[in-house]
Amino acid sequence: MILSWRRRRASHGGSKNSKVLNGNLETEIRIPTDFRCPISLDLMKDPVALSTGITYDRESIEKWIEEGNQTCPVTNQVLTSFDEIPNHALRRMIQDWCVQNRSYGVERIPTPRIPVTQCEASEICSRIAVSTQRGDHKRCRELVVKIKAWGKESERNRRCIVNGGTGYVLADSFHSFASVSAEKHVDLLKEILSVLTWMFPLGEEGQSKLGSASSLGCMVWLLNGGDLSARQNVVLVLKELLSLNQRYVDALAEIEGVAEALIEIIKDPICPKATRASLTAIFYMISPSATSQRFASRFAELGIVPMILEILVEAEKGICERALGVLAGICDCKEAREEASKNALTMPLLVKKILRISGLATEFAVCILWKLCRNDKNNDGGVLVEALQADAFQKLLVLLQVGCGETIKEKVTELLKLLNLHRDKLGCVDSSMDFKYLKRTI
Secondary structure, three states: OOEEEEEEEEOOOOOOOOEEEOOEEEEEEEEOHHHEOOOOOOEOOOEEEOOOOOEEEHHHHHHHHHOOOOEOOOOOOEOOOOOOEEOHHHHHHHHHHHHHOHHHOOOOOOOOOOOOOHHHHHHHHHHHHHHHHHOOHHHHHHHHHHHHHHHHHOHHHHHHHHHOOHHHHHHHHHHHHHHHOOOOOHHHHHHHHHHHOOOOOOOHHHHHHHOOHHHHHHHHHHHOOOOHHHHHHHHHHHHHHHOOOHHHHHHHOOOOOHHHHHHHHHHOOOOHHHHHHHHHHHHHHHOOOOOHHHHHHHHHHOOHHHHHHHHHHHOOHHHHHHHHHHHHHHOOOHHHHHHHHHOOOHHHHHHHHOOOOOHHHHHHHHHHHHHHHHOOOOOOOHHHHHHHHOOHHHHHHHHHHHOOOHHHHHHHHHHHHHHHOOHHHOOOOOOOOOOOOOOOOO
16 A cells, blocks of 8 residues: 655656646655554654554554553554654664655655653753752753753653643742742743743642732733733733633732733734734633723723724634624623724624624624613614614524524524614615525424
8 A cells, every 4th residue: 555745846748657737747756655654644753663563653653542542553452561662773764765755845854852751851840849949040941941842842742741740830930930030030931931831731739829919910021021922922821821710810900011911912913823812811801700890991991992893804713703702791891882882893893793703703793782782772772773784683683593592592682672673763774685594484
C-alpha cells in the first residue's frame, strides 16, 4: 500500500508516470509503506518502537495509549511495557528519503528533540519554588524560559509540564515577585504570564495566588503598558481566571484602569485572539453580580456600545458571539440602552444577526432586542418603529417557526406583541416577506 506525495509544476510536457491537470503537471511521489505510521498513515516525524517491535509515530501512539488502550494497534498484543524507544535508524532513512525528493517539494523532517519526562518537569518546579523563596528572580526567569522552550517543542511536553503541577508553582512565583515590586521584576513576570496562558486549570491554590490583589494589580498594570505581547498574555490569563470564580471579578472592581485597558484592546486590536479574550473578560465582569452595575456603567461611559456595533459589521463568528453577549449584558444599564437606541446601526445589525451566525448569537440578539423594545414601550415607540423598519417582525416570526428555546420563545412572543401595536405607524408594509423557512401548520 502506498500514499502519493504530489507536486504540481508548470510544464509543457509530461512522462507516462505523470498526468496533466488544469494545465499543470502533477507528479506523484510514492511514500514507502515502512515510512508511514500504521495509525495515522502519515509520514512519520518521530518514529518510536514499542515492546512488540512495531514502530509508530510518537504523537500517534501516545494518543492511542492516553485513550486507555493497552494493546499494540497492529499485533493486538497486550503491551508489557509502555516504553517508547526512538527508532533512530528508520528516522535517518526517512530524512534521507526527504532530501532525495526535495525537488518535488518534500521537506526534510527535523531531528526530534527528546521529550520532557515527568521527573524533569517535577525537578524544574522544585528549583523554581526554591528560587522564589530566595527571591532570586534571575534564576527564576532562566527556569521559566526553559519551560517556555519545552512547551514550544511539542504538545506532549505541554501536557507533561501541566500534569507536573507547574501551574501552581508559576502562580505562586508570580504572586511573590509581584508583591515585592512589579517594576523591578517585570521581565520575569512577563515570562511567567506567557507560560500561564496554556497552564489552565491551575487548581484552587494556584487560582488563589493568581487572583490575589497584588497579582491582579500587577496584571492590570501590565495591561495598561505598551508591550503588546504582555497585554495579550494578560488578557488571556484574565479571561480564564474570571471564568472560574466571581470573587476575582469583585477583586478587579477595586483596581483602577482595568476597564480602560480592556476597551483599548477592542478599540485598537492586537489580534483576533486578544479581542475575543477581552470581550469574554468584559462579559464576565458585567454578568449579574454585586459589581456588575458599576462595571456596566463604566464601560458605557467609555463608549463600548458604538465599538461593539462597529465590530458586528464584519466580525467573524467567535468575535460576533462574544460581542453580542457583551451588548446583551450591558443593555441592563440604562445609559447603554439609551446609547444603543440612538445608534442607527443597532436595529439593522441585530435583525441581520438573527438566524445568521449561530444559535447562541441569535439568543443574544433577541435578548438585546427585547431589552431595548421593552424599555421603549412607555415612550414614543421610536425603537419599536425602527425594529419594524428593519424587518424584525418578519424575522421573529421565522424564528418562532424554525424553533427556539422556551426562554427565547417567551421573549419573541412579547416582542411580536409590542411590535404589532406599532405596525400601523409604518406607511406601507412590504408584502413580499420571506417566509421560505415557515412550516405550514396542519
